[in-house]
Amino acid sequence: MTGRLHGVGLGPGDPELITLKAARLIAAADVIAYHAGVGKQSNARRIAADLIPEGAIEEELRYPVTTGTTEHPGGYAGAMAEFYEECAARLAVHLEAGRSVVVLAEGDPLFYGSYMYMHDRLADRFETEVVPGVPAFAAATATTAAPLVRQTDVLTILPGTLPEPELARRLADTDGAIIMKLGRTFPKVVSALRQAGRLEGALYVERASMPEERWLPVADVDAASVPYFSLIVVPGDTGQRSSTLSEGPEASTASAGGAAEVLVIGLGPGPDHWITPEVTAALADVQHVVGYAPYVNRVPQREGLTRHASGNTVEVDRARLALDLALKGERVAVVSGGDAGIFGMAAAVFEAAEDEEYADVPVRVLPGLSAVQVVAARAGAPIGGDFAVMSLSDRLKPWALIEKRLRAVAEADLVLAVYNPASRSRTTQVADARRVLLEHRSADTVVIVGRDIGRAEESLTVTTLADLDPMSIDMKCLLIVGASGSRVTAAGQVWTPRSTT
Structure with missing residues (x-):
């Protein structure tokens, strides 16, 4: 019979904030595991020290790298992935031997915690239980006695490691916020707070619930003194917030x-x-x-x-x-x-x-660059001659009018760019438009389907009216339906002559 894996949250630092359930499981564990930084003692073990039973096997899981450099061929991510695999293998030996294993986690095990990586690798093989803990931000708001969010306020929890523009945008778009993972990111975070108009009223909290605890306005903090065990509280009812309609x-x-x-x-x-x-x-x-x-x-x-x-x-x-x-x-x-x-x-x-x-x-x-221009450019020169632009959305005009215009475009033998072809609630318009166009156009009329052009997931498909699959089209697509004279090169590019076809 295999042992049971427990991910046990210890709270933010004060041993008195350990839950009764967590204390019971720690006291009964065969194996106590905990992570430790390079050259540092485990803070998780310090918090739980008085509860660890005599005779328990201790597994110290020491990181190979934290903020420094690594010579691992996979870089930091590769070094950490290999480390977590090794840690999971060590714990699996105990679990296979029938021992109960408690992995200590500061704060909550599933909130920016290293236990998650053990859970990912072991939960599908062994019986697992996760015991929640008081997260650090809850201790921080208690320390400052600053109400974080009220009524319908939105709370956003942000890592300080986000790119500065993204951090500033998210701070501007929320009511209350918690910013974690400070240390070397602190100057960037302060800049983001200032850009978002949220610096005034933002509170810095260091080592919440620990004996060394302190807090003060973010604007008054010496950036050189900021440790990892710190965070920023941005109350929802202070500072400049973005508005809604x-x-x-x-x-x-x-x-x-x-x-x-x-x-x-x-x-x-x-x-x-x-x-x-x-x-x-x-x-x-x-x-x-x-x-x-x-x-x-x-x-x-x-x-x-x-x-x-x-x-x-x-x-x-x-x-x-x-x-x-x-x-x-x-x-x-x-x-x-x-x-x-x-x-x-x-x-x-x-x-x-x-x-x-x-x-x-x-x-x-x-003006801005339009979607029809970029899809056309990716395809070649399909709108090199006369062309029309239509939207298939019937939210602001009746479908009967859309059909009438589709027939007019088709009869005029114009290249047609189609915006808003489909959505979750509009699922038949592409098929209906295809039917209308085929009344006046040959089945081998070229069709270009551009999806997310200019983005990482972009795709461009060149097909025909006969082979166009309406079910493959969504709101991210723009269609260009060629005229009778539109041509496809040997390389698959589409162009339409400037002369009358």
């Missing part, structure tokens, strides 16, 4: 001097290097960014910038929010993917701006 323009501080201009900006299809210099300069100057959340997330966070992210079906509400902010003198950018004027936010802003109350708010559209 529901908060409305009251969340902004108005500027003097009358109405400001609303910029409507196209961010391109995805990669940062496809954003124009004009757009980059504009985004560096505005005070507010308004848009669909995935597009707002692409705008780098910086000090003085407030983000207003929302869902995908409230375009006019978004536009009104931007116009209200501009009416108060705030500099606002409304962002879209691709080009804002092609099935983007530009039309929605002009629609909202028809209201007389916005008569004094100027609107300017900055």
Whole structure:
């Protein structure tokens, strides 16, 4: 009979925060295992020292590297993977011999803990139990007596090892936050807090619940003194937070001097290097960014910038929010993917701006690289001649009108670029459009399917109307249906002559 593996959380450092269940299991264990840093004593063992029974076998699992360099051919990741395999093998020997094994974990075993890597390798072979522990951030908030989140506030837990722009963006987009894994990352974290407008009110806590515990405002911390056992608490009700549509323009501080201009900006299809210099300069100057959340997330966070992210079906509400902010003198950018004027936010802003109350708010559209351009470029030159652009979404227009326009395009023998071909709720439109086009086009008409072009997972497929599989198309796709004269080269590239076909 094999032994049982226990991942036991010890809490943040104070032995009195060990749960009764954890204490019972430690006292009854045959084997006590714990991780230790290079040249350091195990903090987990220190916490549980008075509970470890005499005669228990102790397995010290000492890391081969923490923050230093390694000569392992696989680098840090390779060295750590090999280490965890060796540790699991050592513990498996005890488990196969029928011994109960307790792996001590600071805080909670499944919260940034090394026990997880033992669990990954052993849980499918041996009976396993995980005992939760008080996480370090709970001890930190108790130490500062700072309420972290209230009511509908959102709490985000962030590793300080995130890239600075990503850390700043996430801090700007949440209410309360915990930032862990400090040490050498501390200067970068402080910079991210400042960019997100969250530095004021952020609290630094060191060695929470331990005898050496201390806390103070982040702004007052000497970066050279920050140890690994530290974290930052960003209470949800302090500092500048990003707003949502529901908060409305009251969340902004108005500027003097009358109405400001609303910029409507196209961010391109995805990669940062496809954003124009004009757009980059504009985004560096505005005070507010308004848009669909995935597009707002692409705008780098910086000090003085407030983000207003929302869902995908409230375009006019978004536009009104931007116009209200501009009416108060705030500099606002409304962002879209691709080009804002092609099935983007530009039309929605002009629609909202028809209201007389916005008569004094100027609107300017900055172009972006469109999805049809990048798909066409990847394929060759399929829109080298006359072409049409349509959306298959029937959210704002009836399907009967879409069919009428599809027939007109097909009869005119135009190349057709198709946006918004399908979604979770729209599953038949591609098949219906294919049926309509085949009434006027030959079955061997070339079709290009571009998915996630410009992103790591991009794919480009060249097929025909006859072979197009509607079930393979989703919202990440853009289709280009060739004209009768569109051609495919021996290399698989598609082009359409500029002359009349």
